[in-house]
Amino acid sequence: MSAPTRADRLPSAAAATAYQRRWFADLQRDHIPGAPLALVNADAPQEIFRAMGIPYVVNQWWASIVATKRRTQDHLARLRERGYPDYTEQYSSTALGSAFDPDPASAPWGGLPMPSVVLAETTGDASRKIFDVWGDQPGVTFYPLESAAADTVPERWWELMPHHWESAVGTDRLDLMVGELEGLIRFLEQTTGLRFSEQRFAEVLALTNEQEEWNRRTRDLIAAARPCPVAVTDSIPAVMIPQWHRGTVWARDAAKQLHDEVAERVTGGTAVCSGERARLMWVGRGLWFDLDFYRRFQDRYGAVFVWSMYLAIAADGYIRYGDDPLRTLAARFAAFSDQLYTPPWSAEWYVEEARSHGVHGVVHLVSDDARGSWATTRALRAAGIPVLELHADNVDARRSAPDYLDGAVGGWLEAEVLPRADG
Structure with missing residues (x-):
């Protein structure tokens, strides 16, 4: 077999980033203060806004832009100055700092326009309080969604969700979310004067399923490929920017x-690292303030990050087919946080993904607000997979110097992962 060729940056990643820049510039140019504009959490049912033609910005996407531009501390300082904590749920609270920016035009990408509505699931006390503060701002309304739980958990939920989501999620949880979505639609119609179209909504859902089916095929290609053909720093923007335009x-x-x-x-045998020695899994949110982190270990050790949750959850967490469009959308989000953070939903899925991708080790980013991280680590280790927990925040670099991160991961690779992989 001939030696693999080295991968250049994915054109799709560059194209997605360029598209997002143009889209955001157009949004800033065209937005009239007070006109309908939503700030929505990443796990919120954005498809309703899409169907109604209401522009929206994803809260966590904006936090990632601020972190990439090394401006997170500016935003957290504005919260601290007003007596709000700057040390909890920074990924969700960074955008709130934008609301208090005295010079928005100097902010990354020209600043975040003030939304008229914010939408979030009330997961945890801190998250609820962040959005309550948003709702206190002039002209802003916070529309909360409940965070329901289930007594029973389906086995191998990722196989059930596309078509058998009623049994996987549970009728009571779906009934609750359908009622909330109906209320959201009425609220948006009353406050914006726009009308919700069932036909347009069905088109949005169909396009989303097509999009995620392509993501599922891509995930499966990468899982089976040896060596890894694409860097996670390319796959993340190539997947997630289109996700915000579902x-x-x-x-x-x-x-x-x-x-x-x-x-x-x-097909061409292209490799991210021609000397690939170990395959790694990154469990947790993207390390937005240090995206070079992922590449440093493949350059030094031949250790390649072949998995992140972004492509994997696109493949398994969104595809829903059904005859009732609103209930189908409810099935997409009623248990969304469970899939990523709540054991045994999340823990069993991470083990399945680790095995299918043939990883030799897992780097697990554990933020202070993480839910169920202990169960994920325990399940992976019980499956015989080495796990390194990095206790850090993905946008707040105050406790995450590059030397600390590199030393922790490098020492773990040398002691636990590479000997097993080489053996």
Whole structure:
């Protein structure tokens, strides 16, 4: 077999980033203060806003931009100055700091326009309080969604969700979310004057399913490929920027472009690291303030991060088919946090993904607000997979100097992972 060729940056990743810049510039240019604009959490049902033509910005996406530009501390300082904590749920609270920016035009990408509505699931006391503060701002309304739990947990939920989501999620949870979504639609119609179209909504859901089917195929290609054909620093923007535009033709086509590029690299034997020695899994949110982190270990050790939750949850967490569009959307989000953070939902899924991708070790980013992290680590170790827990925040670098991160991961690789992988 010939030696693998070294991968350049994915064109789909560069194209997605360029598209997002143009979209955000157009949003700033066209937005009239007080006009409908939503700030929504990443795990919120954005498809309703899409169907109604209401522009929205994803809260955590904005936090990632601020962190990448090394401006998180500025935003957290504004919270601290007003007596709010700057040390909890920073990923969710960073955008709130934008509301108090005296010079928004100097902020990253020209600043975050003031939303008229914020939408979030009330997961935890701190999260609820963040959005209560948003709701206290002039002209801003906070629309909360409940965070329900279930007494029973389905086995291998990722196999049930596309078609058998009623039994997987549970009728009571779905009834609750359907009622909340109906209330959200009425609220948006009354406050914006726009009308909710069932036909347009069905089109949005169909396009989203097509998009995520392409992501599922891409995930499966990467899982089977040896060596790894794409860097997670490319797959994350190539997946997640289209995710924030779910329900559009552009997003569907962007997911197909990513798939086709990955398929071409697999066929051609392209490798992120020609000297790949170990395959790593990154469990947790993206380390936005230090994206070079992932590449440093492949350059020094031949240890390649082949998995992140972003492509994997796109593959397993969104696809829903059904005859009742609103209930189908409820099935997408009623248990969304469970899939990523609540054991045994999350723990069993991470083990399945680790095995399917053939990883030799897992780096687990554990933030202070993490839910169920202990169960994920325990399940992976019980499956015989080495796990390194990094206790750090993904946007707040105050306790995460590069030397500390590099030393912790490098020492773990040398002591636990590489000997097993080489053996």
